[in-house]
Amino acid sequence: MTTPPVFDDAFRQKLTDLLAWRRDVRHFQAGRAVPADLIARLLEMAALAPSVGNSQPWRFVLVEDPARRQKVIANFEAANAEALGDYRGEQARLYAGLKLAGLRDAPVHLAVFCDEATGQGHGLGRRTMPEMLDYSAVMAVYGFWLTARAAGVGVGWVSILDPERIARDLDIMEPDWRLVAYLCVGWPAEETDTPELEKRGWEHRRGVGTQIIRR
Numbered sequence: 001m002t003t004p005p006v007f008d009d010a011f012r013q014k015l016t017d018l019l020a021w022r023r024d025v026r027h028f029q030a031g032r033a034v035p036a037d038l039i040a041r042l043l044e045m046a047a048l049a050p051s052v053g054n055s056q057p058w059r060f061v062l063v064e065d066p067a068r069r070q071k072v073i074a075n076f077e078a079a080n081a082e083a084l085g086d087y088r089g090e091q092a093r094l095y096a097g098l099k100l101a102g103l104r105d106a107p108v109h110l111a112v113f114c115d116e117a118t119g120q121g122h123g124l125g126r127r128t129m130p131e132m133l134d135y136s137a138v139m140a141v142y143g144f145w146l147t148a149r150a151a152g153v154g155v156g157w158v159s160i161l162d163p164e165r166i167a168r169d170l171d172i173m174e175p176d177w178r179l180v181a182y183l184c185v186g187w188p189a190e191e192t193d194t195p196e197l198e199k200r201g202w203e204h205r206r207g208v209g210t211q212i213i214r215r
Helices: 009-021 036-046 066-084 089-096 132-150 163-169
Strands: 058-062 108-115 154-158 177-186
Touching (some): 036 058, 036 132, 066 089, 108 132, 132 177
């Protein structure tokens, strides 16, 4: 029998610090590469995530080709321009001033797909909630994110994209692969425990007390 590790008070405090300092990074140190073996290690840690029925539906695509990255940037810029049109007045002014992606500076681009046709897990736990496959892939993203932060690496999650266009531009031929996340990965240009959207006056974090309902 394997002896379980002991997570003491010092570890728990460090874990709290990790969660508090995990940020959505948009500003990266341009030109500073992330070692390939470190990325491989982070992906190994991501694959330790829980998944419904042990289906492990996540599929990682490292986007290294400059031409493909440029298509992703064009995709973002088009989607961002459309999103700006949804806002008026002061919100439009604030939105236009936000840096919402670090696609040009991040040395690593990582697309995460969910294989919604996977046979692994034999469908366990998905009959009434098939979206659990997507949630499982998100758990892998969060595991990658936290492990990256612990290694000093920043991660930014880009959601202002046309996912079907991303799949085409990356030549993802599998029709049942659904884009879950497009991540920018690199060394942060600055360190902070305050969300950038809060610093920029877009939105503030609410206390957990406002998010708990008792029945």
